[in-house]
Amino acid sequence: MAILSVNVNKIATLRNSRGGDVPNLLKVAIDLERFGAQGITIHPRPDERHIKYQDARDLKKVVQTELNIEGNPIESFIKLVDEVKPAQVTLVPDGPDALTSNAGWDTLKHKDFLSDIVKHFKDQGIRTSIFVDPVIAIIEGAAKTGVDRIELYTEDFASNYSSDKEAAIQPYILAAQKANELGLGINAGHDLSLENIQYFNKQIPNLLEVSIGHALISESLYLGLENVVNMYKAKLV
Numbered sequence: 001m002a003i004l005s006v007n008v009n010k011i012a013t014l015r016n017s018r019g020g021d022v023p024n025l026l027k028v029a030i031d032l033e034r035f036g037a038q039g040i041t042i043h044p045r046p047d048e049r050h051i052k053y054q055d056a057r058d059l060k061k062v063v064q065t066e067l068n069i070e071g072n073p074i075e076s077f078i079k080l081v082d083e084v085k086p087a088q089v090t091l092v093p094d095g096p097d098a099l100t101s102n103a104g105w106d107t108l109k110h111k112d113f114l115s116d117i118v119k120h121f122k123d124q125g126i127r128t129s130i131f132v133d134p135v136i137a138i139i140e141g142a143a144k145t146g147v148d149r150i151e152l153y154t155e156d157f158a159s160n161y162s163s164d165k166e167a168a169i170q171p172y173i174l175a176a177q178k179a180n181e182l183g184l185g186i187n188a189g190h191d192l193s194l195e196n197i198q199y200f201n202k203q204i205p206n207l208l209e210v211s212i213g214h215a216l217i218s219e220s221l222y223l224g225l226e227n228v229v230n231m232y233k234a235k236l237v
């Protein structure tokens with residue numbers, strides 16, 4: 001059964017839009033866990049436009065499930081993760097100006113860099129994950145870095161789901177089979193939603209975790225946060 005880690009970036013975006021503390025990020029994270037979320041994900045970006053580095057420190061003190069910090073391992077990010085020591089760190093290769101994550105790592109080209117970073121975090125007992133496109137050579141490259149898990153970048157799946165879901169899922173099934181064969185754990189995220197999550201979960205062998213933010217928070221505007229968390233969990237069994 002895949003666990004649901006809720007990405008709270010959008011809560012911080014809303015809070016920052018007025019410069020105050022409404023909605024309160026820590027209260028939302030605590031409530032999400034009470035509603036059934038099994039993890040909290042944040043993706044602090046260098047410009048701190050949503051999650052601030054201080055949010056990561058504060059969340060660590062209240063999150064009872066798994067805190068997952070995602071981001072590009074630039075110096076300030078590495079220092080933050082070293083200090084906060086989340087349950088999991090997910091390495092994402094996005095540029096400082098990226099609107100949102102838009103590609104996985106080239107694990108072949110960046111093998112040495114990724115291997116060093118993975119070792120650095122694993123030595124501190126932090127589980128590691130690398131954000132990747134569903135490409136066999138890239139999955140094989142990820143395994144060579146010593147990483148614990150991959151996070152499959154699901155934007156392509158999500159955008160093609162409604163036109164041809166069988167074709168959309170195919171590369172992800174092959175990537176997951178390869179990851180299983182190589183002993184890599186499998187996470188997934190980006191643009192997953194109430195519409196596409198059940199099919200994704202059913203098709204991917206040994207999916208361990210999904211991190212979902214944009215759609216989940218948007219759906220909550222109509223359906224309510226507690227209800228939406230339970231709806232996702234029912235689709236993830």
Ligand SMILES: CC(=O)[C@@H](O)[C@H](O)COP(=O)(O)O
Nearest residue numbers: 009043070092100101189190
């Ligand atoms: C790696 C990934 O897909 C998510 O972390 C996503 O990038 C969320 O970041 P934003 O909320 O800044 O779009």
Ligand SMILES: NCC(=O)COP(=O)(O)O
Nearest residue numbers: 007189190191211213214
């Ligand atoms: N790792 C993906 C994530 O945390 C959330 O992505 P999205 O649901 O906001 O697209």
